[in-house]
Structures are given as structure tokens and as C-alpha cells.
Amino acid sequence: MSDRKLCMIPGPIEFHEDVLTAMSTPATSHVDPLFVPIFGESIEMIREVVVSKVAQPLILSGSGTLGWDQMVNVIEQGDEVLVLNTGYFGENFADCLKTYGAKITQLRAPVGSRPTLDEVTTAVKEKKYKMVTITQVDTSTGVLSDIKTLSLAIKALSPETLVVIDAVCAVGSEEIQFDAWKLDVLITGSQKGLGVPPGLSIVVLSEQAINIYESRKTPVAAYYSNWKKWLPIMKAYEARKPAYFATPAVQLIYALHTSLKQITSQPIEKRWAKHQEVAAKFRKAVKDLGLKQVAVTDDAAANGMTAVWLPEGLVAGQLVGSLAGKGVQIAGGILGDLSPKYFRVGHMGISVMERNHIDKVIKAMTESLAELGYKQ
Amino acid sequence: MSDRKLCMIPGPIEFHEDVLTAMSTPATSHVDPLFVPIFGESIEMIREVVVSKVAQPLILSGSGTLGWDQMVNVIEQGDEVLVLNTGYFGENFADCLKTYGAKITQLRAPVGSRPTLDEVTTAVKEKKYKMVTITQVDTSTGVLSDIKTLSLAIKALSPETLVVIDAVCAVGSEEIQFDAWKLDVLITGSQKGLGVPPGLSIVVLSEQAINIYESRKTPVAAYYSNWKKWLPIMKAYEARKPAYFATPAVQLIYALHTSLKQITSQPIEKRWAKHQEVAAKFRKAVKDLGLKQVAVTDDAAANGMTAVWLPEGLVAGQLVGSLAGKGVQIAGGILGDLSPKYFRVGHMGISVMERNHIDKVIKAMTESLAELGYKQ
Incomplete structure (x- = not known):
């Protein structure tokens, strides 16, 4: 692994050595008394990280994208959904919801912007939506949505509407207050701000989300993503009892447990503040x-990653390649035709909290730009 | 981890140290030139392990159960499916297929038995089935189905019918010849005969399966499990090009690659034979x-695991607990009311190929039974 580069893409991020050691936990049964509390405590710590007392976390084996899929549990044919679109991931979340029968209305902001509070409240006043989805940080643009303001405004106008946030690139790096912000569903994955290798889909549900799921009129047209299968499993493990539906990713959950222990060992506000400081x-x-x-303003800029326009005449591949040569992995764009025109840098987790990796990125980026002929 | 027991349940199994080391591969981008060939070669080696020249493997982040889910790609509302049921997993596979609109006919064998060739051919002659599913080894009973005979008989009678095998507890421990046996879909996971921690859903598709998927009349009602998303990704990685739909479980794929390298380093027939020898x-x-x-006959008994009836008066929990005290983890039953009446032992992977762990199990089992008062 001598060619390994510092992984500064917006996820997967750099992993703590103890997290990697947990990944290599020897074979352990998913119902072993050693493992049961590891799973149970992980569920509890997820609740802590999203600042909730009562929400129900689900931890499934799968990519973060599987979280979108789980919306099949609360969507029925023809349900109206408002999607706030701040990039590639908003677009694809809408695509997923359409697959499950939702009627989608999109509020598309220009690249780098986000739908305004006025636009959102106007839309919610015009139509009764079953669900509004917001991407907290769209990894394609680095745009940060103001979840608190939007969610509270939506809930004030239409308390029945489910507020669903895609927080894949936000949990562990951005402020999130699940209960206080009246969120209903939070979707995330393991490989970003939570600092764990990819392979876990993590979803958090409000009581209201579970009620809407339980009172649906038509059966859930999904098997693996079906909450009927998973809710009893999560409740069992949290009660320190083993249970089985599908074999959990034991080693990934040991790794998650290790990372969550580190994250919850200090006040979560400190973590948010440190990410804000390094992002600035x-x-x-x-x-x-x-x-x-x-992102058109600093307010609308994520704290766990940044997307940056390249100077005229340079394409993303050149800069990414040059930094790779200096041992730093950053990412190109992912937004259709614009993809070659910008690059993305992740600044989450241990890279921010204790390793100061961003200085290496800044140094390498400055050198690479000069070598590629860029002059201010 | 001093309390760790030898993991001799029918999966997860014991993992080779090199596989565990690969699990702790430091952060690597899913599109890094270091990782792309690891993924590509893993796809190729899966093809080798199931003895196919042309089939298309898919490697997704998820539990083995997610493989059942992927049948949504070839099932349309009202499609007739014949399920050969040899235990808990056949029953649940049927449940999954029903969720996606299939009309299920089950051939249920008495516990320990399997549907006979006659029963199967009679059923296939009576009705045109879109799909027949067979659980190669039902992990609940340890019953081994004769896939070769059944598949060739089904294909001779009805070449259009898709033969789908649940080989979760079979790949890497049982003989499988994907092409020669005319299989269409093989479903497996990482944590059994492949010797890799849980978290990967692995599916192998014939050209015919892909054709049926491509010529379906109605859209696939699934997002994460949709082959439209995954087929281009697998083709790209096999062509040594990065691609993105959902972030793959990079570390698990490094581990899979390591284990597949070990498995394919000797003729696969030797591996089957060794598993047969240890099972016997x-x-x-x-x-x-x-x-x-x-299993009512040795012919119908799996080579990667064995389920055993307990003597009168003993329940599974007692024996499992007693062996745990001796550092050996075995499993109780999972078959409704019968669950306490039998136990299950896994004998797959390195435990069989190089570590001779079964001797430890036999010794501990013999001692435990005596301690629990069992007399022959």
C-alpha cells in the first residue's frame, strides 16, 4: 500500500487506526453475547450524534444510497413529494422516490445556490405534501441547506408533512438536532463524517415517520428495505437481545462502534465547531x-467538504492527477457537463479533529496549481 | 477479545488473517487506480469459483438477503414461480418473491428431505413457470439439493424457465458449475464459503437472465436493487475503469479479493472434495x-454445515452454551417450533481447508454431551 494517498475526497474519508483495527475483528457470530451490546450501543450512540432522545435508528448492511430506498416504507402510489434540489444527489433522490410511486415536485436552485425559504413556504402553502426532502449537504456541489429554518417552517405550515433529510455528507460534520428541528427521517452512511469504511446504511426515524409507515393503506412493495423486518431487530439489539433477519455486517458495526465512542467522547457541539473552523x-x-x-455564499457552504471552480483552461482531471502525484487524493466534479470544471475536497472526521490534513491539501493544491501554469 | 470463541456456526465462518488484514486497508477512494483492479479481479474470480466463462457477477454492498431482493429485476406482477422448499430460507425466499408480485407454488419437502426429481418434473410439466428457485443448502436444515440434476431436468422440459439458486451457504463449499448446469441466477453472500466478513451481496447472472430482465414489459419497481444501475458499474470495473452509482464497500472488497485469491490458487475441485471429506x-x-x-440421507446432507437432532431431554441452548464455555461457538436451530430440538455446525473455508477445526468441535461436543448427562 505504499502508493496510498491521503484520502481527502468527500467520503470515504481517512479512518482512525482503532477503527481499522475494529474492522479486522476476528469472526464473531451476529448473535454472540460479545457482539450484541456492540450493536445495541451503536444504535444508542447514533441517536446521541443526531441529538435525539426518542428517534429510532436503523443500521443496515448496504451503501448510503439504500437509505433513499427505505422511503418505500412511507411512500404510496401517487403521494406528493417536494424535493429541494441542490445538486446531483437531490436529482437522484427524486429519481428513487419516483421509482416507488411518488409524484415529484422539484425546487431546483441554480448551481451553488439553494431554494429560498420563501420558495419553500410558497410551495408548501400551494400543495399538501406527504413529504419534503432536503439534502443537507449535496456532495456534488458542497451546498449546505439550512435544515433548521426550513424544517421548522415546513412543520409550522404543515405538521403532517414528513421532513426527510439526506444527511449522508452531514452527520458528524454538520450541526444536526433531530428532535429540536422536528425532523422525521434522517438518512446517512458510514463512510463520511462518521469515519467508518463504506458499507452501512444508517437511517433515523421519528415517531411520526413510524406512525405514517404503520398506518399506510397499501403493503410496502419491498423486502430487504422493509422496516417491518428491521424495526424488531433494532429494538432487540438495543434491549441487548440477539435477533435475526439478515446477517449484519459484524466487522463494520465493530468499526462503527469504535468511531462513535470517539465521536461521543466529547460534546458534539465541539465537533461541529471544529469542522466549521477548518472549513473556514x-x-x-x-x-x-x-x-x-x-457554493455562492459562505452560509450555503458545507463544513465537511468544499467544491471549487477551476481556473479557466484547467480541467479537474489535471488537478486531481497532480495532487495524486503529491500523495493527496481529491475528487473531480460530478454534475453533468460541469464535472470537469470544478474539484471537491473533503474535510471531515480525524482529518479535521486531530490530524490537520487540510494544511497538506492546501500546500499540495497551491503547488499543483502553480505547476499547471495557473497564475492569480 | 479474550472471550472470543472459535466461530463454527454456518456463517459467518472463521476468517484467514490475511483476509482480516485486508479488512483494515486504510481509506482508499472507490475510484482510486489502486482499487479499480481489486474490484475488477474480484468479479472475474467470482466467475471462476462458480465455474462460468460468461456469466455476469454483481457485487453489492448488503447482506446475502439482498440477493433475493434482486429478483425484482426479473419478476413482473403475476409471474408464476415454483419454489423448492427445504427449510426456513426457502420459505422466506418465497415471501420475498411474493412481495414483488410473484404467484408462488411451493414444493415443500418434509423436514430433512428435499422435493424429488419426479415431483419437480411433474410440477414443471403441469404449469409454465417463469422461474424455479432452489436453495442449494438450506442453512436451517443442512439439506443439500441436487442442483445439477434438477436444473438440467427443468431446462430440458422448459428452456425458458429461469433456474435460480440460493447458494448463500454453498458457494465455496459445494460443487457448483454455473454454465454446465445451465443456471440462470446464483445468489450468495460473503460470509460463508467465501470466507469474508458479512456485508456483500453477490449475484451471478446468465445471459438468459439478463435477456429476460431487459425484455420485461413493466419497469423494475426498485431503485437500489435495480440491475440497470449496477450492470454498467460491474462492466466498468471489470474493464478496469472506475464508475459510480453507490459507494462500494471498499474494505470488504479488498477482503473478498484476498480470499478469492486464496480460493482460486488451487483447483476448485480440490476445495469441493476437501469439504466433502470433512463433512463425512x-x-x-x-x-x-x-x-x-x-438431513435424511448423506446424499441430501450439505458439505459446508450439518444440522443434528438433539437427544431427547436436551435443548439447543444447553449444548450451545456448554460448547461456548469450551470456546466453540455453534448454532441452535431456526425452524419454528423445532428450533430448540437441534443444533447446527458450520464446516467451511479455512476451518476445513487448513485448520482442522472440526476436530475441536467433535471433542467439545462429545465432552459437552457427556457433561449434560447424555448417554448413548
Whole structure:
């Protein structure tokens, strides 16, 4: 692994050595008394990280994308859904919901922007939506949505509407207050702010989300994603009892447990603040280099990643390649025709909390841009 | 981890140290040139392990159960499916297929038996089935189905019918010849005969399965399990090009690659033979103890696991607990009311190929039975 680069893409992120050691936990039965509390405590710590007292976390084996799929539990044919679209992931979440029969209305913001509070409240006043989805950080653009303001406004106008947030690139790096912000569903994965290798789909449900699921009129047209299968499993493990539907990813859950122990060992507010501080530092470096971030304002810029427009004449592949040569892995764009025109850097987890990796990225980026002929 | 027991349940199984080391591969981007060939070669080696030249493997992040889910790609509302039921997993596979609109006919064998060739051919002559499913080894009973004979007979009578095998507890421990046996879909997971921690759903598709998927009349009512998303990804990685739909479980795929390298380093026939030899040894020990296996004949007994009836007066929890005290983890039953009446032992992978763990199980089992008051 001598060619390994520092992984500074917006997920998977760098993993703590103890997390990697947990990944290599020797074979352990999924119903072993050693493992049961590991799973149970992980469920409890997820609740803690999203600042909830009562929500129900689900931890499934699968990619983060499987969280979108689980909306099949609360969507019935013809249900109206409002999708706030701030990039590639909003677009694809809408595609997923359509597959399960939702009628989609999209509020598409120009690239780098986000739908305004006015646009959202107007839309919610015009039509009764079963669900509004918001991507907290769209990994394609680095745009941060103001979940608190939007969710509270939506709930004030239409308490029955489910507020669903795609927080894949937000949990562990952005402020989230599940209960106080009246969220109903939060979707995330293991490989970003939670600092665990990819392979876990993590979803958190409000009582209201579970009620709507339980009172649906038509059966859930899904097997693996069906909450009927998973809710009893999660409740059992949290009660420190083994249960079986499908074999959990034991080693990944040991790794999740290790990372969550680290994360919850200090106040979560400190973690948010540190991510905000490092993000501001990176944005300043970008500005000092004469470059422009994709997010149109600092308010709308994520704290766990940044997307940056390339100078005229440079394409993403060149910069990504040059930084790779310096041992730093960053990512190109993923937004259709715009993809070659910008690059993305992740700043989450241990890279931010204890390793100061962003300084290496700034140094390598500055050198690479100069080597590629860029002059301010 | 000093309390860790030797994991001799029918999956997850014991993992090779090199596989565990691969699990702790430091953060690597899913599109990194280091990772792309690891994924591509894993796809190729899966094809090798199931003895196919042309089939299309899919490797997804998820439990083995997600393989059942993927049948949504070839099932349309009202499609007739014949399920050969040899235990809990056949029953649940039927449940999954029903969720996706299939009309199910079940051939249920008495516990420990399997539907006869006559029963199967009669059923296939009576009705045109879109699909026949067979559980190669039902992990609940340890019953081994004769896939070769059944598949060739079904295909001779009805070449259009898809033959789908649940080989979760068979790949890597039982003979499988995907092409020669004219299989269409094979479903497996990482944590049994493949010797990799749980978290990967692995499915192998024939050209005919892909054709039926491509010529379906109604859209696939699934997002995460949709082959439209995954087929281009697998083709790209096999062509050594990165691609993205959902983030793959990078570390698990490194582990899979390591285990597949070990498995394919010798002729696969040797692996089957060794599993047969160790299974026969364990069955003999069971018989010598005066106990009866669940499978009614040795022909119908799996080579990667064995289910054994307990003597009158003993329940599974007692024996499992006693062996746990001796550092050996075995499993109780999972078949409704019969669950406490039998136990299950896995004999797959390194435990069979190089570690001779079955001797430890036999010794501990013999001692435990004596301690629990069992006399022959």
C-alpha cells in the first residue's frame, strides 16, 4: 500500500487506526453475547450524534444510497413529494422516490445556490405534501441547506408533512438536532463524517415517520428495505437481545462502534465547531488563491467538504492527477457537463479533529496549481 | 477479545488473517487506480469459483438477503414461480418473491428431505413457470439439493424457465458449475464459503437472465436493487475503469479479493472434495455419538454445515452454551417450533481447508454431551 494517498475526497474519508483495527475483528457470530451490546450501543450512540432522545435508528448492511430506498416504507402510489434540489444527489433522490410511486415536485436552485425559504413556504402553502426532502449537504456541489429554518417552517405550515433529510455528507460534520428541528427521517452512511469504511446504511426515524409507515393503506412493495423486518431487530439489539433477519455486517458495526465512542467522547457541539473552523480556513485558502467556491455564499457552504471552480483552461482531471502525484487524493466534479470544471475536497472526521490534513491539501493544491501554469 | 470463541456456526465462518488484514486497508477512494483492479479481479474470480466463462457477477454492498431482493429485476406482477422448499430460507425466499408480485407454488419437502426429481418434473410439466428457485443448502436444515440434476431436468422440459439458486451457504463449499448446469441466477453472500466478513451481496447472472430482465414489459419497481444501475458499474470495473452509482464497500472488497485469491490458487475441485471429506468425518462422529443428522440421507446432507437432532431431554441452548464455555461457538436451530430440538455446525473455508477445526468441535461436543448427562 505504499502508493496510498491521503484520502481527502468527500467520503470515504481517512479512518482512525482503532477503527481499522475494529474492522479486522476476528469472526464473531451476529448473535454472540460479545457482539450484541456492540450493536445495541451503536444504535444508542447514533441517536446521541443526531441529538435525539426518542428517534429510532436503523443500521443496515448496504451503501448510503439504500437509505433513499427505505422511503418505500412511507411512500404510496401517487403521494406528493417536494424535493429541494441542490445538486446531483437531490436529482437522484427524486429519481428513487419516483421509482416507488411518488409524484415529484422539484425546487431546483441554480448551481451553488439553494431554494429560498420563501420558495419553500410558497410551495408548501400551494400543495399538501406527504413529504419534503432536503439534502443537507449535496456532495456534488458542497451546498449546505439550512435544515433548521426550513424544517421548522415546513412543520409550522404543515405538521403532517414528513421532513426527510439526506444527511449522508452531514452527520458528524454538520450541526444536526433531530428532535429540536422536528425532523422525521434522517438518512446517512458510514463512510463520511462518521469515519467508518463504506458499507452501512444508517437511517433515523421519528415517531411520526413510524406512525405514517404503520398506518399506510397499501403493503410496502419491498423486502430487504422493509422496516417491518428491521424495526424488531433494532429494538432487540438495543434491549441487548440477539435477533435475526439478515446477517449484519459484524466487522463494520465493530468499526462503527469504535468511531462513535470517539465521536461521543466529547460534546458534539465541539465537533461541529471544529469542522466549521477548518472549513473556514480552507475557504480562505481558496479565496487567497483567487479561486471561487461553488457554493455562492459562505452560509450555503458545507463544513465537511468544499467544491471549487477551476481556473479557466484547467480541467479537474489535471488537478486531481497532480495532487495524486503529491500523495493527496481529491475528487473531480460530478454534475453533468460541469464535472470537469470544478474539484471537491473533503474535510471531515480525524482529518479535521486531530490530524490537520487540510494544511497538506492546501500546500499540495497551491503547488499543483502553480505547476499547471495557473497564475492569480 | 479474550472471550472470543472459535466461530463454527454456518456463517459467518472463521476468517484467514490475511483476509482480516485486508479488512483494515486504510481509506482508499472507490475510484482510486489502486482499487479499480481489486474490484475488477474480484468479479472475474467470482466467475471462476462458480465455474462460468460468461456469466455476469454483481457485487453489492448488503447482506446475502439482498440477493433475493434482486429478483425484482426479473419478476413482473403475476409471474408464476415454483419454489423448492427445504427449510426456513426457502420459505422466506418465497415471501420475498411474493412481495414483488410473484404467484408462488411451493414444493415443500418434509423436514430433512428435499422435493424429488419426479415431483419437480411433474410440477414443471403441469404449469409454465417463469422461474424455479432452489436453495442449494438450506442453512436451517443442512439439506443439500441436487442442483445439477434438477436444473438440467427443468431446462430440458422448459428452456425458458429461469433456474435460480440460493447458494448463500454453498458457494465455496459445494460443487457448483454455473454454465454446465445451465443456471440462470446464483445468489450468495460473503460470509460463508467465501470466507469474508458479512456485508456483500453477490449475484451471478446468465445471459438468459439478463435477456429476460431487459425484455420485461413493466419497469423494475426498485431503485437500489435495480440491475440497470449496477450492470454498467460491474462492466466498468471489470474493464478496469472506475464508475459510480453507490459507494462500494471498499474494505470488504479488498477482503473478498484476498480470499478469492486464496480460493482460486488451487483447483476448485480440490476445495469441493476437501469439504466433502470433512463433512463425512463430522457426520461419522455424529453417528458414532448415536445422534441423527437432520438431513435424511448423506446424499441430501450439505458439505459446508450439518444440522443434528438433539437427544431427547436436551435443548439447543444447553449444548450451545456448554460448547461456548469450551470456546466453540455453534448454532441452535431456526425452524419454528423445532428450533430448540437441534443444533447446527458450520464446516467451511479455512476451518476445513487448513485448520482442522472440526476436530475441536467433535471433542467439545462429545465432552459437552457427556457433561449434560447424555448417554448413548
